[in-house]
Amino acid sequence: MNKNELYNLLSGKKSLSKEEINSSMKDNSNFDTSNLDNFEREAIEGWKSSGANQVDTSRVSDKLGFNASRLNLILATLISVILITVLIWPNLNKEIEKAKNEIKPTYIEKTDLFISEKFDTLFEQPKTIAIEINSLKSTQGTKPVVNKTVEETTPVYQIDELPIKPLGNKKEPIKLDTRKKVKEIYFHTFKLVDYRTIRSKPTISTKQLDLTGTAANLENQNNNENEIEWTTVEIPYIDYINKTMYYMDKGSLKNALSRFEIILEKYPDDINALFYSGFALYNLEEYKNAQKSFELALQNPLSNFDEETMWYLALCYEKGGDTNKSQILFQSIAKSNSYYSAEASKKL
Numbered sequence: 001m002n003k004n005e006l007y008n009l010l011s012g013k014k015s016l017s018k019e020e021i022n023s024s025m026k027d028n029s030n031f032d033t034s035n036l037d038n039f040e041r042e043a044i045e046g047w048k049s050s051g052a053n054q055v056d057t058s059r060v061s062d063k064l065g066f067n068a069s070r071l072n073l074i075l076a077t078l079i080s081v082i083l084i085t086v087l088i089w090p091n092l093n094k095e096i097e098k099a100k101n102e103i104k105p106t107y108i109e110k111t112d113l114f115i116s117e118k119f120d121t122l123f124e125q126p127k128t129i130a131i132e133i134n135s136l137k138s139t140q141g142t143k144p145v146v147n148k149t150v151e152e153t154t155p156v157y158q159i160d161e162l163p164i165k166p167l168g169n170k171k172e173p174i175k176l177d178t179r180k181k182v183k184e185i186y187f188h189t190f191k192l193v194d195y196r197t198i199r200s201k202p203t204i205s206t207k208q209l210d211l212t213g214t215a216a217n218l219e220n221q222n223n224n225e226n227e228i229e230w231t232t233v234e235i236p237y238i239d240y241i242n243k244t245m246y247y248m249d250k251g252s253l254k255n256a257l258s259r260f261e262i263i264l265e266k267y268p269d270d271i272n273a274l275f276y277s278g279f280a281l282y283n284l285e286e287y288k289n290a291q292k293s294f295e296l297a298l299q300n301p302l303s304n305f306d307e308e309t310m311w312y313l314a315l316c317y318e319k320g321g322d323t324n325k326s327q328i329l330f331q332s333i334a335k336s337n338s339y340y341s342a343e344a345s346k347k348l
Helices: 004-008 018-028 038-050 058-102 128-139 217-219 235-250 253-266 271-283 288-299 308-320 324-335 341-346
Strands: 015-017 055-056 107-109 184-187 190-193 203-210 231-236
Touching: 004 235, 004 324, 015 341, 128 190, 128 271, 128 308, 184 235, 190 235, 190 271, 203 235, 203 253, 235 253, 253 271, 271 288, 271 308, 288 308, 308 324, 308 341
Parallel strands: none
Antiparallel strands: 015 055, 107 203, 184 190, 203 231
């Protein structure tokens, strides 16, 4: 009997009887102990001379089985490595390449770097602007969002006299009771009219620059806008107005005004651009220009901003020294259920 035969005999058994071992030895008369180590040889000889009926073979079995278990573990590890290499690694490389291809270039718009000349010299007062912005947001936050369906509604309040001249060649000014509210959305907690419900895929034409590898070029050109190669692109209106309101939220009113100007070039009746242009100009103490924007907003077919517009227009008249017009508006606001009615009463 050699080592392998002994291992097979012991496999799966914790003990063997003398009869089992004697039977095995008879079948294997040439019992060879030369391949056994000292512990194994002494164990067999000791058992023979002890006269015991059974022997605990667990230590021998463990000893003989150690190399096989270790070999199985090594083989399992190698197989796992091969499977990972063959099956997973190619797919992982594909995912990495896919991610690289999906990385979009970073663009910057012209209005991010350059402000329109008409607004560039205006002075921003961050603390005052922040107070007015927070005040406006708190006012707009008290109003419910209008349903998506466009419906004519009764105005929130009636105006005794509208001190505004009609636009262009129109024979009569627009009456407030013929105007309507439409669906509203909020960006950076500012209220906006959602023009996706009343325009067909509105877009804005803007100039962009791919920032990939352009930092050195911009530096060499000393940020001269005429020397930079801009690309004119059409982007969704909703994305453009979202970024514009980001500038408003940060108090960067001159950047916002430059962007509202671009909106109004394509959509002269855009109520979002009209009202917030007026609001930005008011906070830059450009009361006459703000007044023009607010007057246009009140003649707009959409009435979503009437409360805010009436209040800030009255303030523009007041700060511009036109007491008669400001008092007319303050009286109308005070008699209404407007958010500003209490403040308007204090002005009388």
